[in-house]
Amino acid sequence: MPRLRTVLLVAGTALVARRAMRRRIQASPLWPMPALDEPISGRPRARALRLLLTRHETVADGVAQLRLEGQALPAWEPGAHLDLVLPSGLIRQYSLCGDPEDTSSYTVATRLVEDGRGGSREVHEQLQEGMEIEVRGPRNRFPLAPDAPSYVFVAGGIGITPILPMLRALDARGADWHLLYGGRTRASMPFLEEVEKLGGERGRVTVVAEDADGRPDLAGLFADRAPGTAVYCCGPEGLMEAVAAALPGHCELHLERFAPHTSADGNGPFEVELRRSGRTVAVPAGTSVLAAVRAEVPSVSYSCEQGFCGTCQQRVLEGEIDHRDELLTDSERDDSMLICVSRARGERLVLDL
């Protein structure tokens, strides 16, 4: 009998312990989700490479150019960008502005943003020649249309970086192109000499330095353009909005943003139900869904926090989405969102998380 009592006691204790453990697991923010080493969307992360920083030089006021060397580097096409994983862990995207034929190095350039979020300052002040830098990509969300009848480019300051390889490629094949390149001063505009040389005597390049020339004449730039002209613009948000407003209906606009598109309205609070984990989080005004969700689910996947990489894509089960990214396709927008930038149109969203 004492032996039977002991067996029953051990079995009962094990059962209680098992139930307690199960309750703790179910209360965990990870239950019943799998570990989130990979994005829940299944969107693959770009391959990572470690490259040697062999050149870090100033090429215009406040603009640093970096040369990163490796071997047999993945190919890229004009318009592509790299993710740089900075020593602090910040990830920033920079357009490739070197030669796509060069498979031993990548070249990027970045402007120091005094009141930015720290990425450009780290590039300018912490990175040094001889350091190894992790990069991911290249990826291209700003590709050059192969067969437009003519091309018009509008670059604002550092926005020249994705456009420069496009100009070289178009010039090499004798395509019809024109560039309007604007900046605060000539000294602040990187690659100005090369750009003017590319334009040559043919009047293909119009340089507008604001301190000397004032505002660019966009209406004049678009006057008499042929139907189907491909217009590429990269620069500050205000410039891109002005180009979109001045664009004739028969031209095709392509935009490259260095910062997430922001909406003046619709930044108010709402709540997000995480259906699989059985929780609801409040998203205050001015806080991203990602930040609110991370407080409950620290392992949720994310990377750029700017709506560029797609790592934070989540399926949406209910609610109307206010999409604020430039990445997702129309069909992806039907039932998913990038939670680092996009918000709810109403008071509530339900995520499959």
Ligand code: FES
């Ligand atoms: S974290 Fe990169 S798109 Fe959201």
